[in-house]
Amino acid sequence: MTLKATPSVPPPPPAAMNSLHSSLFLSVPPLSSTHRKPGAASESCLLHSSARQRLLSRRDSGAAHSRGWLWGNRLLLGPSSDAVFSCTARASRGYQPGPLPAGEDDGLLRRQSVLEFLTSERVKVVAMLALALALCNADRVVMSVAIVPMSAANGWTKSFAGVVQSSFLWGYLFSPLIGGALVDYYGGKLVMAWGVTLWSLATFLTPWAAETSLWALLAVRALLGVAEGVALPSMNNMVSRWFPQTERSGAVGLAMAGFSLGSAIGLLISPVIMSKAGIFGPFVIFGLFGFLWVLAWVSAMSDSPSTHPQITKYELEYILNKSPKRPMLHKEKDAKVSGMLPPFRRLLSRMPTWALMSANAMHSWGFFVNLSWMPIYFNMIYRVDLRQAAWFSALPWAVMAVLGYSAGVISDMLIRSGLTVTFTRKLMQTIGFVGPGVAILGLNASRSPFVASAWLTVAVGLSSFSHSGFLVNIQEIAPQYTGVLHGLSNTAGTLAAIMGTVGAGLFVERMGSFRGFLLLTSLLYFISSIFWNIFASAEPVDFDKTS
Template identity: 40%
Template sequence: MALGGLISNRNFGSFIGSGNGCQRLGKSGAEVSKLFPNALLCRNHQPLQASLHHESGHMRRSFGCFLQPRMDSIIRFRNSIKINRSRAYYKSEESDITEGVVPSADGSAEAILVEGNLQNASPWWQQFPRRWVIVLLCFSSFLLCNMDRVNMSIAILPMSQEYNWSSATVGLIQSSFFWGYLLTQILGGIWADKFGGKVVLGFGVVWWSFATIMTPIAARLGLPFLLVVRAFMGIGEGVAMPAMNNMLSKWIPVSERSRSLALVYSGMYLGSVTGLAFSPMLITKFGWPSVFYSFGSLGSIWFLLWLKFAYSSPKDDPDLSEEEKKVILGGSKPREPVTVIPWKLILSKPPVWALIISHFCHNWGTFILLTWMPTYYNQVLKFNLTESGLLCVLPWLTMAVFANIGGWIADTLVSRGLSITNVRKIMQSIGFLGPAFFLSQLSHVKTPAMAVLCMACSQGSDAFSQSGLYSNHQDIGPRYAGVLLGLSNTAGVLAGVFGTAATGYILQRGSWDDVFKVAVALYLIGTLVWNLFATGEKILD
């Protein structure tokens, strides 16, 4: 990209000499490197050595330098007899940089108008890839998503004491979130594919942040108001995953897909860690309403950054460089927004059903561990409530770490030539068989420490699913990625609802071994279905 820069001899003395430039030109090239980092190298061992030649009454200095790594050029400097005049001539093989003389701002000399590739002169934050700005914003939105979701699990304890809620009422309040969450899984995908992920995800964060702030007010008004607000919060969070998936399908090339999704989903895990860590402190010091007010207000800060830096697709971003646009698009043209969803075509594809069934099998075990783990620690391992709460953080941390490790491994395998289909099957097989193995060992361990280790390893291997089924929506139908994730995640949420309820039913008549056996059986079914019918090839266009 051709850029124009105005360079005066005051600020660029070691590059462009004035009348007394003999002394200035002897300065180290480090001054130049500040403006062109890693760009300027000299052929001589000494910096900018000069050869003096008398020619027609003029003193000429010739310098042999070249620009690396992008340009191989010769820079020649000429000082005229007039003390305060200087010129620079530049010749490049890839781009021509022309010279011009304009008055200097300090009046001591003339400045030079330079046109050419000065990309390396921009600050590092301007050179940071725009696509990874989108990834980091999505990561932070998912961090807020789970912070706002888990705070109720801590705040419900003092709230139930204050309002004298029974266990049945507490269960009703906890489940009301899923009423709205289920409602917008598919709708969120449709809206994102039609209107763009920026609009839908921005709407979702503002909506659930407002609902979070309104929670203490609704609780004081009465139980029906609280149930409605919690359902409204679920509506906002329900669009987050489909909208994010829609955006990354447009912004992230295949070679970076696994690690970008792993980073975004690790935001959910770290959000749970943050929420579980800070909620007790805020409640103890400021009371339970402070959790909802403080966490909810963070959404407004995120929304301002989202409005400033986010775009639904690369073609909408005016600041995106041509180089990065080529990396993102890979020679393909950006597609127009979806106007009609081909439901019959989508539901006729076996890989789509492999996604739906596998998502159900995956979330059954995952939701059981996340919702019933404190009870298991307390009843079976005999930890007190404080210890149980602290140990609940461990699986989330493990998942955050292993999700990013799995993403890096998956992208490395793709870059080394392994087919996307095989990579997705390998990663998801680890995400199924790992938890199945470690959960089956819980009935054989003898110490609480080993049981906690098995739980952590189960969740750690589960995190490889982020590079398996959670990345597959963008593989098989990038244009309908939001709808596909809405479909499969609806099945996943249903698995969480039914699995959580079924666990309570099983525990009344059986044991924890029976609970884990059901989860292991579903993990094995998911492994079989995934490896038989899943693909990494595009099947929807």
């Protein structure tokens, strides 16, 4: 067989063609040393599906068998098998490091091995982000456990306990918006470092504040909210720089898995520590862990791949070539996209922004109601003790971590398989709203703590699909305003969380039951799903253009 040359793509050398057709498996020997990327002696390039199609289209009629073999194995290996077929296309033209020429198919970049990916710098970044978010949520949830003995010791009513719980949200109300602007200007590394430092300090000082006065306790909890408000904008900022679009759902899913595990860890460990070190023991321990995290983060992380001293040339090129929609990614100060105030009016004039804000509001309502009230719910409705209530409440968060990461992987696979990003985001968010809405109806009808825990697990677990819905969508519609847009949506979410957390306490105190409040929450989930599917979009929005 022969391959007809074209002016734009010179044919591979005869040796490569002989190797290409010499066996049923189309195996190709490693590239010669003259075409290898420095530092990657045994690397080979992979042929993207579109390039493979160009190759197949130029064969004579006898190529049908080879074409059938290729596509048969693609069906066997799945949609990701586009990159498992070796080639020498780039080698035959003389591979040179650096961004691909304009119009070049970036699929010709070979896929990293599993070991290379697991040891890459971007995986280290998302691992540190996951650990930070785990600490973030653990520091929040400690009060959900401690509030039970604290209420008994101080004679607090359910409504006042709701006020203490919501004091965190007072500080959290506007800090994501301010933190988002800071993240867009200074970058995620610096802002996240200061955030973890301050919230760890607030957690560490909680025992002192509780022994001093009620106002001191409320102030420290508000400081915790102020500091933690920068966590998610910083995470989104770092992921948008370090990961190409086809990997972002998985990266956000992994980071948010740490967020969910933080809830489970806090709920499970806090009662044990309290039994050994008193009510305030967990606050001290989690605060100290936060300080250790800051030391590791500052010494090992960088704002962007181009400023990281240890990143490999291949990984840097891979991130740059796979992220064409963020042209400033390779610049050292790409966080400083503008010295002006963000265009809030134009941001709020687009319906995709309101879709994000409404989705965050509903997600936060359900999240904080579950986080704050479930230990009390099991203690009050089913008369289980504090440690048992913590176990019943912790299981859903562990499942949420697993399902959240799985949703991210599935989302990336759907996009790579050819589904539009907009459809994928709408699908993930629909599962994240309709699933919990149905599960809460089941929770409301439960008559035993085990059945209730099962329904709660389904509700919280499926809500993690939102991480591959609205949370990733923030990076897509406005990459230059990721932090600010996240702050806007988070402010809406915090307002909803305050209403839900305080409202649950007032509702239970007035009505003596959670059931009516759970019905309201389920209804809001269904309404939010409809609004999202009508107005959400993953297409980039030009917020700098006056409408």
